[in-house]
Amino acid sequence: MLFYRAAVDVSRATLTYLAGIIRRHRKAIGSPWRRLSPGQQALLVLVYLRKGETFAEVAAGFGISVATAWRYVEETVRLLAARSPKLERALRQAQCDGVHYLVLDGMLIPTDRVRAGRPYFSGKHRVHGMNVQVIATPDGTIVWTSGALPGRTHDLTAARIWGILRALARAGLLTLADKGYQGAEGPVRTPYKGRNKPPSHKQANRAHARLRGPGERACAQLKSWRILRKLRCCPLKAGRLCKAIAVLQNYEVARG
Secondary structure, three states: OOOOOOOOOOOHHHHHHHHHHHHHHHHHHOOOOOOOOHHHHHHHHHHHHHHOOOHHHHHHHHOOOHHHHHHHHHHHHHHHHHOOOOHHHHHHHHHHOOOOOEEEEEEEEEEOOOOOOHHHEEOOOOEEEEEEEEEEOOOOOEEEEEEEEEOOOOHHHHHHHOOHHHHHHHHOOOEEOOHHHOOOOOOEEOOOOOOOOOHHHHHHHHHHHHHHOHHHHHHHHHHOOHHHOOEOOOHHHHHHHHHHHHHHHHHHHHHO
16 A cells, blocks of 8 residues: 555644544543554544545555454544534524524435335436534535435425424524425415516526525535545435534534
């Protein structure tokens, strides 16, 4: 195997933040000496998530075994995902921050697992994957991400399964969503559907798209972490990975 110098486009503040989480966890569990320091483990995880490299590649780069690299990543992802807020808490925080409205969007995370893959095949995207729901502020800040459901799950069905519509109704927060959520109850607003719409409906749809568009950048921010562009692990881990990455992305933006 050949080696070369490389870079990862994540700030040092994020590396320090993640290393602190790992260091405190090791102290809490009384972990013995490990091959990599907390800072090196944090860097390994950032490389894996941001660049989407395989465990074999990151293990070779850090001079450890593939099994050790896997354990480090699994441990760190669990620690990060645990810091992701629950839905009700996330919505309360949005209210406290004075957010005028939220944006709800569905994201498909492609996966290479195709065995018995019919439930995971998205007819809309024509690819196997997992459906994850994302709530964001109007400027694209990630408020909350759901767990993962098979890719064939409709966005509206996923929102109902995760209790998003009920939670939004209780919070009373106006939420904009695309046509995939047509028929949603509560404060969710979707564009008008159908052909030959009157001018007033077309104008309303344009205004709806202008307001919703910046918030939908949250999904693009999540997929800037290349591990989410095509999962090579168990599809059921997609939700936890999204939650972990959302914590890192929000910290990266806040400290940027």
